[in-house]
Amino acid sequence: MHETISTDVLIIGGGGAGLRAAVEARDHGASVTMVVKGKYGNSGCTLNVGTSAVVGLNGQNGDTNMSSMRDLVSFGGFLADQKLAKILVDETMDRVQELIEWGADFQREDDGSIALYRSAAHTHVRNFTLKPGENGRQYTYGAPPGWAMMDALMDQAESRGVTVMDDTVLIDLLKNDGRVVGATVLDCRRSAILVVEAKTTILATGTYSHIFGPTTVSPFETGDGHAAAYRVGADLTGMEASQFVATSVGFPPGTRFLNSENEDFLPKYGIDDPRNFAKEPLTYAVWKEIKEGRGFKGDKVMLDMSAAFERKNMPWWFMDLVKEQTEKRGIDLRHEPIASEPRAHTAIGGVAINEKCESTVPGLYAAGAVAGGVYGHARPEGYTSMITVVFGKRAGRYAAEEAKGIADVSIDSAQVRASIAAATDTIDNSASVKPSDIKRKIKATTRRYAWVIKDEEGLSNGLSRIRQIRAETGKLRARGGYDWARALEVHNLLLSAELHFIGSLERKESRGAFFRDDYPDTDNVNWLKNILFRQVDGELALGYEAPDLLYCDPATYEGRLQYQPIANYGTCAAAT
Ligand SMILES: Cc1cc2nc3c(=O)[nH]c(=O)nc-3n(C[C@H](O)[C@H](O)[C@H](O)COP(=O)(O)OP(=O)(O)OC[C@H]3O[C@@H](n4cnc5c(N)ncnc54)[C@H](O)[C@@H]3O)c2cc1C
Known part of the structure; x- marks a missing residue:
């Protein structure tokens, strides 16, 4: 038997996006349960945030939301969903002001004005740094600007009575009648699997960057949300794209x-x-x-x-x-x-969402770094922190509103049994191979075959190797719930790595942060489109979707693309 918990909105992940979603869902009257891998407040990449970006903190100074959006869209190689990019730029100021009202402060100049600067990926001065208020919490890693965000958001979530289950990990999303109706989760402390039935579910699980090593990204980011979404048939987008730092x-x-x-x-x-x-x-x-x-x-x-x-x-x-x-x-x-x-940085691909943060599967939402499509194939410094609060708020609102219209959900017990059986089948406390052994092999493979600049031969070899690793992976040694969570991660990493290799082989060009040695040019004729990854009848089906060039079009863009010196950065001729 398994324990069952019921909630209106289930949020998976406790970084900036998960917390902001929780606050908003509570404000819209929903009961909220948040499941967090690791310790509440000490997991994820939001703690690492250094710089953020917004237009107009000290007046416009020639900057506009549209010029910021052009930077965002051109930097990502024009693959962004421009409706989402516009939302990000338009709504960031409100979310920044809210963080300040909630206790964060800006890093300031000696005269008290907000310290602003221009980071290299932006055409205008719009980067700022947050700092925690007086009574900040203690964190085990990260940097003051990230702590400031987490302090502010955790205070708000706690004051609204969000139920938090930390040291608890998502295993599978559960579906009934075509809708996501909750999830199976593993309570690592008790080594017990629970069912959370939920009217709506929001994924806020961060990236799959741990297919790579060494990486800057927190160890919690193993593509669990991506893999679970894929398994219930949600579209993923841009899984071939990942950023590195030099x-x-x-x-x-x-x-x-x-x-x-x-x-x-x-x-x-x-x-x-x-x-x-x-x-x-x-x-x-x-x-x-x-x-x-x-x-x-x-x-x-x-x-x-x-x-x-x-x-x-x-x-x-x-x-x-x-x-x-x-x-x-x-x-x-x-x-x-x-x-x-170089180090691997944040992976870019994610769950495809619309303006309400809905995935392609009813009942399932995604926000923050797990959601794909906002930027295209690279992101200028500063907006990645802001996606968490902008889209976290949206996801919380729309998930809560939808939940209001749902009387009850019913869980398919056969699916629960299958999820528990599959999760149990991954481990054996006497197995000789540890999860970390397989993770090392995955990282060695991406390091050798998918590191920064890719090519056909390497990618083909890498894909074969990942499939071989999967075929050879039997039960993994787990002596308790925490080890068990690490074993589950292995399968999510293998899936994310496989999709990364498949997408990278497919995209025969270079764009944004995606470089192919054998296809060094950006090919707008054939590849101005996103690759969608979805599971149909247990098999991967690739789809393609060209972005709607609503505001910014590469055909008429006169500015610098990412290979060119910053001094030549211009504006987007297509947009007015
Ligand atoms: C070193 C570093 C520096 C960065 N610097 C900047 C910067 O200066 N400016 C900027 O804008 N952006 C920066 N970023 C990017 C930014 O930090 C992230 O994009 C953003 O914070 C992601 O927030 P999130 O809420 O989506 O995910 P995260 O904050 O990563 O949170 C993910 C949450 O999901 C949880 N989780 C994962 N899997 C599961 C599971 N199976 N079950 C339950 N919970 C799960 C995690 O434990 C965590 O709580 C940086 C990133 C890194 C790694």
């Missing part, structure tokens, strides 16, 4: 990137000062050098930061880095370069 350490303006021939190689990629460039062109340049055999010790480049010491006003974090390197590693950055390599 370096494993921060670097100040003026840093020279050196290859094994001691060549300062960025200028040959059109990059003068790396701080003026977004992640994508930098990562491309670094990995191209390494891929062509000019890396140090195989897969690293050296960062020479000596010129930074001649500048005044070095950033505070740089002084911390200098201290850390000197004290811990005996490296004097004044005279010695430091080894660095």
Whole structure:
């Protein structure tokens, strides 16, 4: 027998999107149960947020929502759902003001004005940094701006009586009569599977970035929401797209990137000062050098930061880095370069949603990083934090409103039994193979065959290897509920990795953060379309959908695309 819990709205995930959805759903009169992998308030990537972006904090200064949207859409290679991108840009200011009302503050200049700056991916000064209020909580990782968001949202969720089940993980979504009606979840503390029956369900589970390693992303992001949505037949979009960062350490303006021939190689990629460039062109340049055999010790480049010491006003974090390197590693950055390599960052593909955050399966919503389509194939720094609050609020509202019209849900007990049996079948406490053994193999495969710049041969090999790993994966050792959760993750990672390889093979071009060595150009004739991944009768069926170019069209776009120097960044001629 299993325990059953009933709720109007089930929210899976306790980062920015899940919390904002919970607040809104409560405000619309719904009972809310939030299931969180890891500890409530100490899981997910929202804690890592550094910078955010919005138009008009200190007046417009020539900036407009439309120019911000053009940055967003062009940066993502025009694959964004432009209706969603417009919502993001238009609604961000209200959500920022709300966070401030709820206790967060802005990082300010000495005169009290809001400190604003322009990050390389934006044409205008619109980046800002949040800081926590006086009575902030203690977190085990992350950075103050992310803590500020979490503080504000958790205060609101708690004051509204959201039921939180932490250390509890989604196993499967349950469907009846074509609708999602709840989920099976694993309570890791008790090693027990529960059923949550829900009138509507919101996925807010973050990304599948842990198909890669090393990655910047929190260990909780293993594509569980993506995989569960896929298994109930929801469309996923853009699973081939994932961002990387160029370096494993921060670097100040003026840093020279050196290859094994001691060549300062960025200028040959059109990059003068790396701080003026977004992640994508930098990562491309670094990995191209390494891929062509000019890396140090195989897969690293050296960062020479000596010129930074001649500048005044070095950033505070740089002084911390200098201290850390000197004290811990005996490296004097004044005279010695430091080894660095790209890291996987946030994966971009996700559950396809509409403006109400509805997935293609009734009863199932998605918000935050698990939802795809808002940006296209890359995202400029700052808006990824804001998707959580903008679309979290929308998901909470529409899920609660729909729940009001539903009297009762009925769970299909055969489906529950099947879910429990399949989950139980993944583990054996005497098995010799641990979940971490398989995860290591998955990461080694993506590292070898799908890292930054891809090609046909590597992708084909990688796909075969992932399928082989799946075929060879038997029961995994689990001694308790937490290990069991790790074993379930393995299967979600295998699915996410497989879709990533399939989509990457399919897309024969380069666009946004997606680079193919054998197809280096952006092909708007054949590939100005999103790849949809859906399961039909147990098999993957790919679909294709061209974005509606409502506001911004590459045919008439006159600005810089992600490969080109920031100085040439223009505007989108198509939009008015
Ligand atoms: C190192 C780093 C730095 C970043 N810096 C910035 C920045 O400066 N600016 C910016 O805009 N964006 C930044 N981002 C991106 C941004 O942090 C994320 O896009 C955003 O916070 C995602 O929020 P979310 O609520 O969708 O997911 P998350 O905050 O990641 O939350 C996901 C939640 O889902 C839970 N979960 C996962 N699987 C399950 C399951 N099976 N069952 C139950 N719960 C589950 C997790 O435990 C977690 O609670 C950064 C990301 C990283 C990794």
